[in-house]
Amino acid sequence: MNFSSVKPIILASASPRRQELLQLLGLPFTVVPSDVSEEMEVENGDFTAYAEGLALRKTEAVAQRYEGHIVIGADTIVVHEGKVYPKPADHEQAKAFLQTFSGKTHQVITGVCVAVDGEIHVFSAETQVSFRTLDDRLLDAYIASGDPMDKAGAYGIQTAGALLVEKIEGDYYNVVGLPIAKLTEWLRGQGWIALEAGEASVDH
Numbered sequence: 001m002n003f004s005s006v007k008p009i010i011l012a013s014a015s016p017r018r019q020e021l022l023q024l025l026g027l028p029f030t031v032v033p034s035d036v037s038e039e040m041e042v043e044n045g046d047f048t049a050y051a052e053g054l055a056l057r058k059t060e061a062v063a064q065r066y067e068g069h070i071v072i073g074a075d076t077i078v079v080h081e082g083k084v085y086p087k088p089a090d091h092e093q094a095k096a097f098l099q100t101f102s103g104k105t106h107q108v109i110t111g112v113c114v115a116v117d118g119e120i121h122v123f124s125a126e127t128q129v130s131f132r133t134l135d136d137r138l139l140d141a142y143i144a145s146g147d148p149m150d151k152a153g154a155y156g157i158q159t160a161g162a163l164l165v166e167k168i169e170g171d172y173y174n175v176v177g178l179p180i181a182k183l184t185e186w187l188r189g190q191g192w193i194a195l196e197a198g199e200a201s202v203d204h
């Protein structure tokens with residue numbers, strides 16, 4: 001399946017997972033990571049606004065340098081009982097995070113931002129992830145693998161972190177870092193991308 005786009009696409013993300021997911025569309029894109037600080041306050045307990053705000057910040061930082069492009073940025077956060085769990089600072093913190101999630105359900109929210117020539121659109125997706133009751137040896141082995149360190153909440157559902165998960169409700173790819181179906185539907189709806197086999201596209 002191949003899509004074409006009306007303008008060149010930039011993925012404003014260093015995440016290899018997001019790059020792989022965007023590759024599913026079979027269209028060319030360039031990666032320009034944003035380099036913005038991810039320090040922001042959660043306001044009024046609104047985690048969706050927080051994830052969307054970070055996605056907006058990352059996207060805008062790149063979009064201002066690339067007129068005439070479709071710039072896509074995202075931010076994935078893990079939320080449990082009113083608190084955001086970022087990428088862990090060290091193995092100890094990774095273990096503490098995962099122990100907190102053991103036997104419980106948390107939320108993964110990915111905020112997505114698309115900017116085209118000053119037009120900015122933001123949306124998000126949320127997935128409920130329920131963890132198994134984790135045994136200590138499995139946790140230690142998983143953390144020793146190093147896999148948790150570059151991932152929000154200290155696990156990757158797409159890697160050996162899969163062994164920690166009991167069930168999910170919502171889009172799996174949203175947990176991995178990009179709700180690709182929702183993004184594709186949105187881009188098609190705007191006419192920014194189209195199926196190559198003759199789908200009408202809007203002239204922007």
Ligand SMILES: Cc1cn([C@H]2C[C@H](O)[C@@H](COP(=O)(O)OP(=O)(O)OP(=O)(O)O)O2)c(=O)[nH]c1=O
Pocket residue numbers: 012013014015016017033034038058074075076077078108150151152153155156157158161175176177
């Ligand atoms: C929960 C979870 C997160 N993650 C990853 C996705 C994201 O790469 C990362 C969350 O960090 P982000 O800050 O969203 O993204 P990033 O720093 O990797 O890249 P950039 O800011 O340049 O876009 O956690 C997984 O790969 N699997 C998972 O199961």
